């Protein structure tokens with residue numbers, strides 16, 4: 001297990017480097033001079049030239065890439081064109097805000113999805129199964145921003161139970177503000193987790209070793225424990241993937257609920273052509289995906305000995 | 311009072327609900343198993359051998375299965391017991407060795423944990439004692455460097471090792487009856503022999519009874535005290551291994567192995583008779599083997615022939631045998 005862990009971590013390093021290279025190239029492939037983009041179209045020629053030297057754009061490309069890497073490692077992602085503040089700080093703030101929603105939604109999706117899928121898989125082919133399947137199917141099919149708006153109208157506007165805008169001022173207020181966006185965001189992960197768990201549980205129950213477990217005298221509970229252990233790597237993989245999507249933040253949901261997260265920031269950066277911010281978001285999300293994949297792989301290997309060889 | 315047999319089966323039937331109708335996989339069989347006895351079930355694919363074994367542990371899926379007749383184990387009526395009592399029986403009084411250990415062992419638990427779990431389930435011992443017993447069992451089934459193997463996962467072992475581990479698991483609570491469903495079919499020829507010899511040795515040492523399903527007449531000749539030949543869910547002939555294998559009386563059994571000399575049996579499989587077994591959802595009237603039988607006569611397809619019991623104890627289900635008595 002330890003050798004697997006070391007190998008897997010080492011394996012992540014070149015991938016992360018590849019990601020930085022990709023983001024770097026993206027900047028240079030984008031139409032127009034990156035400096036023009038930063039300085040704006042009306043900047044005088046000498047200012048542009050000055051910027052060019054300041055950013056190191058006058059040096060050869062490989063050199064520029066190393067410089068870029070060096071700055072990233074120091075946590076320097078440049079300065080936002082729109083606000084003039086360091087990108088790193090803006091990103092950290094937005095990302096932590098999105099993290100609240102993403103973790104909340106992943107938790108809800110995990111609990112509700114495993115419950116729905118587990119019951120459906122355990123009673124495959126019965127009315128309970130059909131009901132659970134329909135519920136999870138609705139989950140993945142309903143547009144969630146629409147659902148978000150419906151919830152806002154019903155729970156926030158009509159019943160006046162929960163706030164629908166912004167993040168509140170921390171503590172309990174933050175929790176109250178998070179309820180609606182978290183529930184809205186949890187709908188899709190719930191449906192997807194439920195479907196995967198149903199399939200995995202149903203398939204596992206039909207495997208021969210379940211018969212063999214019964215043949216050695218185990219009762220329902222003990223057999224169920226084995227099934228859960230066998231299904232858990234699948235759940236971890238699905239949940240990891242969903243968490244990855246959630247961390248990207250949802251432009252739609254964060255806009256509907258005025259939640260200042262990464263989706264919100266991304267939306268602004270696109271409209272304001274704020275290239276440094278855009279680059280920073282892409283870089284950070286990509287690196288986060290790499291990290292998440294690493295965590296999922298390690299967790300899977302811990303749960304399933306057969307995966308430690310790969 | 312005559313001694314009650316360890317296991318007795320009377321008129322056992324198993325019907326499966328299938329999309330094409332009810333399939334009668336076991337069509338009324340009678341046999342018994344004494345203490346220390348080895349019974350081999352022989353028969354073509356689909357003749358109901360595995361279903362019979364599973365019925366003996368009440369393992370068949372309840373929702374889609376209807377069971378008739380009576381199975382008694384150590385005097386207890388298996389199908390009248392509450393589920394909880396049946397669970398106590400499984401793995402302790404009756405246990406099973408599956409055909410494909412790779413599929414029958416849980417892939418994410420170590421061999422040691424799976425054996426210890428069984429022991430803890432049935433006996434009041436702690437984990438340390440169960441682990442010690444597990445080690446003893448692996449040594450008993452001759453797994454080399456047994457101590458390391460306790461911590462191995464099924465996929466880390468060879469096929470032969472896995473089957474030995476499966477046997478160790480099945481023997482972990484000293485069962486009175488061991489059911490082995492083609493325990494060597496999934497193995498290489500050389501390993502097959504080793505595992506069979508191991509089973510025979512363990513049987514002699516422990517004095518347990520064994521019901522072994524096999525396709526291999528050589529295996530039956532070498533291990534069985536008694537042999538039962540199945541066709542389309544019925545036992546068509548049963549008796550001592552010597553009687554049935556050397557001078558089979560039922561035309562189906564005769565077709566399988568009458569002409570073969572003992573030395574030629576090793577590894578020979580049961581596929582010698584032309585034709586295919588009947589559709590279990592629409593069994594023909596009378597003897598199910600009649601359409602393929604070379605000794606068919608009038609009356610064969612009219613009514614199911616009764617069991618003919620010969621003076622030497624052999625039982626044959628054929629009107630020819632009936633006429634001979």
Ligand SMILES: Nc1ncnc2c1ncn2[C@@H]1O[C@H](COP(=O)(O)OP(=O)(O)OP(=O)(O)O)[C@@H](O)[C@H]1O
Pocket residue numbers: 326327328333335353354355356357358359360361362371374590
């Ligand atoms: N759960 C089930 N549902 C429906 N039919 C079944 C089920 N299990 C077995 N059968 C049918 O019962 C018949 C007997 O099957 P069984 O597995 O006992 O044969 P077998 O003698 O063990 O054959 P083999 O030598 O191939 O293992 C087959 O026709 C099979 O299709």
Ligand SMILES: [Mg+2]
Pocket residue numbers: 359360361491
């Ligand atoms: Mg079988």
